Amino acid sequence: xxxxxxxxxxxxxxxxxxxxxxxxxxxxxxxxxxxxxxxxxxxxxxxxxxxxxxxxxxxxxxxxxxxxxxxxxxxxxxxxxxxxxxxxxxxxxxxxxxxxxxxxxxxxxxxxxxxxxxxxxxxxxxxxxxxxxxxxxxxxxxxxxxxxxxxxxxxxxxxxxxxxxxxxxxxxxxxxxxxxxxxxxxxxxxxxxxxxxxxxxxxxxxxxxxxxxxxxxxxxxxxxxxxxxxxxxxxxxxxxxxxxxxxxxxxxxxxxxxxxxxxxxxxxxxxxxxxxxxxxxxxxxxxxxxxxxxxxxxxxxxxxxxxxxxxxxxxxxxxxxxxxxxxxxxxxxxxxxxxxxxxxxxxxxxxxxxxxxxxxxxxxxxxxxxxxxxxxxxxxxxxxxxxxxxxxxxxxxxxxxxxxxx
Ligand SMILES: Cc1cc2nc3c(=O)[nH]c(=O)nc-3n(C[C@H](O)[C@H](O)[C@H](O)COP(=O)(O)OP(=O)(O)OC[C@H]3O[C@@H](n4cnc5c(N)ncnc54)[C@H](O)[C@@H]3O)c2cc1C
Numbered sequence: 001x002x003x004x005x006x007x008x009x010x011x012x013x014x015x016x017x018x019x020x021x022x023x024x025x026x027x028x029x030x031x032x033x034x035x036x037x038x039x040x041x042x043x044x045x046x047x048x049x050x051x052x053x054x055x056x057x058x059x060x061x062x063x064x065x066x067x068x069x070x071x072x073x074x075x076x077x078x079x080x081x082x083x084x085x086x087x088x089x090x091x092x093x094x095x096x097x098x099x100x101x102x103x104x105x106x107x108x109x110x111x112x113x114x115x116x117x118x119x120x121x122x123x124x125x126x127x128x129x130x131x132x133x134x135x136x137x138x139x140x141x142x143x144x145x146x147x148x149x150x151x152x153x154x155x156x157x158x159x160x161x162x163x164x165x166x167x168x169x170x171x172x173x174x175x176x177x178x179x180x181x182x183x184x185x186x187x188x189x190x191x192x193x194x195x196x197x198x199x200x201x202x203x204x205x206x207x208x209x210x211x212x213x214x215x216x217x218x219x220x221x222x223x224x225x226x227x228x229x230x231x232x233x234x235x236x237x238x239x240x241x242x243x244x245x246x247x248x249x250x251x252x253x254x255x256x257x258x259x260x261x262x263x264x265x266x267x268x269x270x271x272x273x274x275x276x277x278x279x280x281x282x283x284x285x286x287x288x289x290x291x292x293x294x295x296x297x298x299x300x301x302x303x304x305x306x307x308x309x310x311x312x313x314x315x316x317x318x319x320x321x322x323x324x325x326x327x328x329x330x331x332x333x334x335x336x337x338x339x340x341x342x343x344x345x346x347x348x349x350x351x352x353x354x355x356x357x358x359x360x361x362x363x364x365x366x367x368x369x370x371x372x373x374x375x376x377x378x379x380x381x382x383x384x385x386x387x388x389x390x391x392x393x394x395x396x397x398x399x400x401x402x403x404x405x406x
Contacts, residue, residue: 001099002030002073004309005090007080008106008243009033011042012275012298014061016104019306021070029072030098032090034107036077037130038064043295045133046158047325051165052137056130083250085268104305105247105258105266105273106298109240114150118212123233127155128240139233145169148221148231150209152179154324156237157192161326164199171202171229173221178205185337187356188368191349192326199327242277242291254279257291262315264305272308274301284320284365284383285336292336294322319384328352332376335383337366346375347397355379362388378402 004020006013009031017031033039040059048054067074075098082091083103090098111126113119123144125136145168149156152174160170172179178189196203208224212234221229242257253259253267257279264272264280275298279291300318307314322333329352340358347354353371357364357379363386369376378401382389389404 001028001101003027003101004029004104005098005100005102006031006104006106007090008108008275008277009035009037009039009074009076010106010108010275010298011039011061011295012108012302013104013106014039015299015302016106016274016306017067017072018062018070019303020309021072023306023310023312025306025310027101030075030100031067031072032075032078032080032092032098034077034079035129035131038062038067038074038076040130041295042128043323045130046127046155047162049130050127050133050137050159051162059130081246083246083271085250085271088270101270102309103271104302105244105252105271105277106275106302107243108276109242109293111236112239112241114209114212114236114238116209116211118214118218119236121212121214121218122216123214123218124212125233125235127159127235127237136233136235140166140168144233146231147171147233147235148173148229149235149237150221151235151237151239152176152203152205153182153237153239154180156235157196158324158326159235159237160196160201160203161199164196164201165327169202170200171221171231172196172204173207173209173223173229174203174205175208176205179203183337184333184368185340185343185356185358187343187345187349188331188370191354191370195327195329240276240293244273244277247271247273259289263308263313264301264316265308272305274298274305280316282320282336283317285338286360288338290336290338292320294320296321319380321380329370330373332369332373333367334369334376334380335366337368340365342391344391344394346395347372357394359391364389364394375401378405381405 039061079093111128126132149172180189211222213220258273260278266273281287304316324331337358342359344357355369355375358366364382367379
């Protein structure tokens with residue numbers, strides 16, 4: 001029995017355990033994680049770790065000693081397969097059971113797989129865990145050089161950037177008419193498409209993958225137009241499926257994700273859900289129910305739950321932000337652009353330092369800043385204030401954004 005059991009040893013789970021101790025929680029804490037690694041940061045998997053600029057040890061959220069010192073019991077390589085919310089009991093894959101006082105479900109998601117023929121051939125990879133990444137890196141070391149990346153979201157684009165830098169030939173295949181269509185406006189998509197092409201990526205949008213070809217191991221990707229892209233490895237980066245089955249089977253509300261309220265509570269008593277696996281009414285997206293896949297969301301929700309458990313329950317109000325590194329481009333995103341009806345481009349895209357400002361009914365709701373940290377820092381305040389600003393003033397790069405806050 002542990003007073004608090006956290007399921008999932010990723011960003012949200014690890015941060016929740018850390019925050020509990022920071023808040024002065026003195027009860028017992030158990031952290032159950034399916035992976036056998038100590039909790040580690042995921043973003044470098046498609047960036048510095050993949051590029052071999054950072055060793056795995058540098059990805060640890062905390063060193064091994066920390067968990068001992070804080071008396072946080074790590075149960076690694078363990079998977080929770082069932083939850084009994086009445087008996088407050090968890091069942092692990094090996095049949096062991098663990099009782100909880102409060103449960104925090106922080107299981108993230110598993111990579112969405114392709115459903116076409118050939119999806120399970122050798123040489124088809126996801127980029128979600130250290131293991132995924134190491135397997136792919138091992139193949140590259142073994143001579144794999146011609147790589148097809150399926151999916152033009154951040155993970156696919158970041159992987160394409162690193163692979164190109166390593167000298168691989170990369171074909172990027174995106175089903176939508178533009179990359180990043182789910183998260184950003186057309187200006188940003190067009191910019192990143194041009195960047196990748198300049199760096200040698202064969203980037204194709206509006207294409208459908210009908211099959212992965214090969215005998216035992218992948219050798220190519222067949223497309224809807226009848227063409228074949230030769231590939232000796234394939235990366236599939238088409239999003240995640242939240243890892244929620246045991247909790248939903250236990251009766252928690254939600255279908256695609258665990259539904260949580262403003263205090264990160266699920267519909268089951270004493271069970272919270274945080275991070276990539278949870279959906280909530282997002283104040284920064286007009287109250288729409290959504291999941292937010294970011295380190296910021298995972299960490300801030302973890303702190304919100306830790307405070308609630310320690311008796312300081314406050315509704316979640318954290319400001320959403322995100323970053324992505326590709327080539328020498330640092331993208332920083334403030335808030336969520338969903339529902340925008342106008343955009344303003346600040347500075348010239350050709351200068352590779354610009355911001356796209358998203359407006360809804362004249363008010364600033366989000367920003368994408370490429371190599372423009374100043375805009376990001378100052379622009380956040382415009383979003384927080386819900387500022388209504390003349391678009392011509394926003395577009396004038398000589399006027400600092402902080403000068404536009406009323
Ligand atoms: C390659 C990559 C690059 C990224 N880059 C960025 C970035 O630049 N910026 C950014 O903000 N975000 C980025 N993200 C997103 C960010 O990493 C996620 O939003 C964050 O990891 C979510 O944390 P989480 O704890 O909810 O889930 P995870 O970090 O996925 O952790 C969940 C853990 O729970 C475990 N688990 C699942 N089911 C069970 C079970 N039943 N029992 C026990 N354990 C279980 C999983 O194995 C996993 O270890 C990136 C993600 C990836 C994959």
